[in-house]
Amino acid sequence: MPTSIPEQELMEPGHTACQGCGATLAMRYVLKALGKKTVVSVPASCWAVIPGAMPNRTLDIPMVYTPFAATGASISGLREALDIRGDSDYNVVGFAGDGGTADIGLQSLSGAMERGHNVFYIMYDNEGYMNTGVQRSGSTPYGAETTTTPVGLDRNFKKQQKKVVADIMMAQGVPYVATATIAYPEDLIRKVQNAKKTNGPKFIQILAPCPTGWYYPPEKTIEVSRMAVQSRMFPLYEYSMGTFRLTRPSKPVSVKEYVQSQKRFSHMDEDEISILQEEVDRRWEGLLEKETH
């Protein structure tokens, strides 16, 4: 029986990710979609430690470590150098977390996208700086508890709404922008393969739930990822050369159900959940409007 996703594995077992890690699945699917002729550039992030200590590597393809703020610059350079050497058939992929994309690396990402290099920028979004001990990032949603937004008696949970980098990229006019999540690998792989057909910069944001930082049991990773789409907390869409396509969830669930699945939201009361629900609805309406235009 043919498998629903490519059988080729370019990620090896024995890496040091946590049990039930979502980010490793994101990398596994992206490499399945792109194949062997790929170069990955990784800034400081969970993926900088997943391959293990120094003599170890976990990917069967070249992987370059780059400073935190320089993923965009590094993929631009890799692309131009490979083109000069005549290796234009190689895919150049920047694989950064949400801290390295939404906060620290936003200027170099925006610059690389503006210069129009033929590169992929994959942001795996685990909604915080999980590698350094669960600090808040721009991509952390409203209401979440992290170690820099501890709830305590003063209720200092994150009061700001999530910054969605894919929306920023769409506003900037990047030719291919998509969001995907690990619960739907066929969709994720199809989006990466569609992106490959576009000549120019491509940006894909992948929601990768983190059992360590979101405080839920590791076996629920796929379930939480699926619920994020069904509750519209993380809408899936594809924007390619001006056409926008939004995926409507088949079994909608409320934001309340999603929030109850993770301990990082366990302190939230009804009013706070309704603030989050309103923001989710507002964003969904905005995306629906985009589809009709």
Place this chain on the structure above:
Amino acid sequence: MVELVLVPLAETSSRANHTGLWRTLKPVIDYSSCIRCEICWKFCPDNAINLEDGRKTPAPNQKVIAFSIPVIDYDYCKGCGICANECPEKCIEMNFEEE
């Protein structure tokens, strides 16, 4: 042309790390009710499930007997339990590791 390497290079495969030692819960597949849907293989974050020939393994019916079976590599399985949670037939059981 001589290629000078000016950066540290990592060449050892991470297969040398037997991350199966982290495990407290061990997944066990009951092949007699496994429908070979490969969902566990698809969602394994540790690449610890391989697809192998399963013609001699018991199967719930004759239709699926020619398909490949998921086999768990206990050297690398960290015991996260995603496979057991996502299995549509609920034929993967998580048992406590014994001494």
